[in-house]
Amino acid sequence: MTSLVWLRDDLRLADNPALRAAADRGEEIVVLFVLDEESPGIRPLGGAARWWFHHSLAELGERIASRGGTLVLRRGPAAAVVPEVVRDAGATAVYWNRRYGGPEREIDTDLKARLRGDGVEVASFAGSLLFEPWTVKTGAGTPYGVFTPFWRACRQLPAPRAPLAEPRSLDGPAVDGEDLDTWGLLPTRPDWAAGLRERWTPGERAARARLREFLGEDAATYDRARDEPAVGATSLLSPRLRWGELSPFTVWEAAVSSDAPIGGFLSEIGWREFAWHTLFHFPDLATSNLRPAFDAFPWPPLAEDRLDAWQRGQTGVPLVDAGMRELWHTGFMHNRVRMVTASFLVKNLLIDWRRGEEWFWDTLVDADSASNPFNWQWVAGSGADAAPYFRVFNPELQAKKFDGDGRYIDEWAPDSMDIEPIVDLGETRRAALAAYEAVRAAG
Numbered sequence: 377m378t379s380l381v382w383l384r385d386d387l388r389l390a391d392n393p394a395l396r397a398a399a400d401r402g403e404e405i406v407v408l409f410v411l412d413e414e415s416p417g418i419r420p421l422g423g424a425a426r427w428w429f430h431h432s433l434a435e436l437g438e439r440i441a442s443r444g445g446t447l448v449l450r451r452g453p454a455a456a457v458v459p460e461v462v463r464d465a466g467a468t469a470v471y472w473n474r475r476y477g478g479p480e481r482e483i484d485t486d487l488k489a490r491l492r493g494d495g496v497e498v499a500s501f502a503g504s505l506l507f508e509p510w511t512v513k514t515g516a517g518t519p520y521g522v523f524t525p526f527w528r529a530c531r532q533l534p535a536p537r538a539p540l541a542e543p544r545s546l547d548g549p550a551v552d553g554e555d556l557d558t559w560g561l562l563p564t565r566p567d568w569a570a571g572l573r574e575r576w577t578p579g580e581r582a583a584r585a586r587l588r589e590f591l592g593e594d595a596a597t598y599d600r601a602r603d604e605p606a607v608g609a610t611s612l613l614s615p616r617l618r619w620g621e622l623s624p625f626t627v628w629e630a631a632v633s634s635d636a637p638i639g640g641f642l643s644e645i646g647w648r649e650f651a652w653h654t655l656f657h658f659p660d661l662a663t664s665n666l667r668p669a670f671d672a673f674p675w676p677p678l679a680e681d682r683l684d685a686w687q688r689g690q691t692g693v694p695l696v697d698a699g700m701r702e703l704w705h706t707g708f709m710h711n712r713v714r715m716v717t718a719s720f721l722v723k724n725l726l727i728d729w730r731r732g733e734e735w736f737w738d739t740l741v742d743a744d745s746a747s748n749p750f751n752w753q754w755v756a757g758s759g760a761d762a763a764p765y766f767r768v769f770n771p772e773l774q775a776k777k778f779d780g781d782g783r784y785i786d787e788w789a790p791d792s793m794d795i796e797p798i799v800d801l802g803e804t805r806r807a808a809l810a811a812y813e814a815v816r817a818a819g
C-alpha cells in the first residue's frame with residue numbers, strides 16, 4: 377500500500393507533518409509536486425520566485441533521492457493531476473499540509489471530497505502557520521483586525537508544538553514525472569539572476585544553516601539594529617518560510633530555546649501569522665482595499681514614466697533608489713526600505729498600491745500571497761491595522777535615521793544624488809493628503 381504526499385509551500389523533509397504521517401503509516405511513499413498555473417484564481421509565480429522555487433525543488437529532489445525516494449513532478453490543474461497520480465502510484469492515502477488562500481482552499485476541499493468518494497484516505501495538517509486562522513477569534517467570534525490583540529490572543533493559546541523528525545526512508549514505487557528543467561522556471565534570455573545566485577543558496581540545508589547562524593550571531597543585535605539596512609541584523613528567513621524550507625515551528629522552537637534576545641523577532645513571526653489570518657478572512661487582499669472607504673481614493677491616471685523610474689531605481693531619491701536596485705539585483709529588500717519605497721510610490725508618486733504590489737510580486741524571492749498585499753495595504757493605509765494615510769515616510773529623514781553613515785546608499789545607489797529628483801517631496805506629500813480627503817469623506 378502506498379501513501380501519496382502532495383507538497384506545496386512546504387519544500388522540506390524536516391517538520392513536515394504530511395510526510396511524517398506517511399512515514400508513520402509505515403508503507404511506501406510517493407512524493408509529488410504539481411506546478412499548477414491553470415486552476416482559476418491561482419496567481420502565477422513572479423520571476424524571482426520562480427528562480428528560487430526551481431533551485432529549492434531541485435535540492436529537495438536530491439534529498440528525497442538520498443533517502444531512496446523520488447520527487448514526482450507533474451504540471452497541470454491539481455484537480456486533474458492529483459487523482460491521476462493517485463491511480464498511477466496505486467496510492468490508498470493522500471496527505472498534505474494545509475493552504476490558506478481562497479482559490480487554494482477551494483481546490484483542496486473539492487479534491488478531498490472527491491478522493492474520499494473514491495475510497496482514498498485523505499488527511500491534511502497544519503505545517504505552515506503556528507496558529508491557523510480559524511483558531512484565533514475575538515470575544516465576538518470575529519477575525520482580528522488589529523495586530524496587538526491578535527498576537528496577544530495567539531500567545532494565550534497552547535504554545536506551538538515541537539518540530540517533527542524527518543523520515544529516514546522514503547522508499548516507494550516508481551511513478552512517471554516531468555523533468556524540472558522543462559518547466560522553464562529559470563530566466564534565460566536575458567539571464568538576470570546573477571545577483572540572486574550571488575546572494576542566495578535556496579534549499580532546506582542552507583535554510584537550517586542560516587537559522588543557526590542567525591540565532592548564534594545576528595540575533596544578539598536584532599532588537600537594536602533591525603531597522604538599519606546596512607547592518608544585516610535580521611534573519612533573512614523570509615524566503616525560507618515562504619517556500620517552507622523551514623517550518624515556523626522549527627524557527628519558533630530554535631528561537632525560544634536559544635540564548636539570543638528574541639522578543640522582537642518572535643513578534644515579526646507574529647506579523648506573518650497576522651498577514652495570513654487577514655488573507656484567510658479576506659481572500660481578495662491583493663486586489664481590493666481592505667477598508668472600502670479607500671475605493672473613493674482619486675488616483676490620477678497612471679504616470680508610466682514615474683512608475684518606470686521607481687522600478688529601475690532612478691527617482692533621484694537616494695534611499696528609494698538604493699532599495700529598488702537592491703530588490704532588482706538580489707530579489708530582496710530590507711523591511712525598513714520596503715516601507716519607504718512603498719510609501720514613496722503611493723504617497724509621493726500617487727500611484728495605486730496595487731501597481732507596487734505587482735512589481736514586488738514579480739521581483740521578490742519571498743513574495744507570498746498574504747504578506748505582500750498585506751504590507752502594501754498597511755503602508756497605503758487601506759489595510760488591517762494600517763499606518764494612517766497621513767503618515768508619509770520622508771525618505772530623506774529615514775535615510776538620516778537608519779542609514780546615518782550612508783553605507784546602504786553607497787552600496788546600492790551611490791550615483792542617485794546626481795539624478796534630478798522626479799518629484800518634490802513636500803509638494804507631492806501635500807497633494808497626496810489633499811487627495812486623501814476623498815477617503816475621509818467616504819467614511
Ligand code: FAD
Binds near residue numbers: 710
Ligand atoms: P526578520 O526581521 O528577521 O523577521 C522574521 C520573519 O518574520 C521574516 O522572515 C518574515 O517571515 C516575518 N516578517 C517580518 N516582518 C513581517 C511583516 N511586516 N509582515 C509579514 N511577515 C513579516 N514579507 C514576506 O515574507 N513576503 C512578502 O511578500 C513581503 N512583502 C512586503 C511588502 C512590503 C511593502 C513591506 C513593507 C513588507 C513586506 N514583507 C514581506 C515583510 C518584511 O519586509 C519581510 O518579511 C522582511 O523584510 C524579511 O526579512 P527577514 O527575514 O530578515 O525579517
